[in-house]
Amino acid sequence: MDVCGSDTTADLDVHIATPVKILHTFLLGIVKYLWSALIEHLEVKATQVPDRPTHPLDTGGVALLEMRLVSLHKSGWNVPKINTAYMIQHHWQLVGKHFKTLAQCMPFIIEDIVALQMLEAWVLVGMTGVMLWSYDVVNKVEFELQMMMTMLIHAVARIDPIKMISKMKLHIAMHTMDDFKQLEPVVLYSTEWYKLFNFVF
Structure with a gap:
């Protein structure tokens, strides 16, 4: 209420006006949950996990993951240096x-x-990420993003169903399309980059 007694925030819906942040919702949400599930999946012996292929190398799943991360060809890839030892x-x-x-x-x-359902979830993560970091917003992209996000949430639910009721970021991620329509591409209001300049003050 202002001094005149009128409600100046009558048309404000903070839930709609607050954009979904892809850092906190997608990377530190969905991708982080899948990474945790993947590590737990690989720490269990392959013979104890249904549908998980066994590998001829006499090594654990996490060790094999580390070897493959180290051997990635990184030229032409717009990512920071991959410190594999630290990540594992x-x-x-x-x-x-x-x-x-x-x-x-x-x-x-x-x-x-x-297992196939774990691979499917990571493939959907990659495909959804491409659309989230896209600047080209057209109706086709909007439809595809909604479809990909829905499929990704379902994939996460198949791997770890309890996350659906214990982690609100999975629900919030479904509202990404609302921001796409109202506020343009979500990558445009990813403000974390500007925190790099906080040390100036």
Whole structure:
């Protein structure tokens, strides 16, 4: 209420006006949940996981994951330096840049060492990420993003159903399309980049 007694915020809906942040919702949400599920999946012996292929190398799944991350060809890839040893040793303490890298390469690394539903989820992560970081907003992209996000949420639910009721970011991610329609591409209001300049003050 202002001094005249009129309600100046009558048309404000904070839920609609607050955009979904792809760093917190997608990278530190969905991708982080899948990364945790992947590590747990690989730490269990292959013979104890249904539908998980066994690998001829006499090594654990996490060790094999590390070897493949190290062997990635990184030229022409617009990502920070991949510190594989750190990412594996501190796999519960990764940040956004790590998850952005993993979202782009994971399907090629794990295709023959995980169960099919885990691979499907990571493929959907990569495809959804491409659309989230797209500047070209057309009706076709809007429809495809909604479809991809829905399929991704379903894939996460198949891997870890309890996340659907314990993590609100999965629900919030479904509203990404609302922001696409109202506020243009979500990558345009990703404000975390500007935190780099906080040290100036």
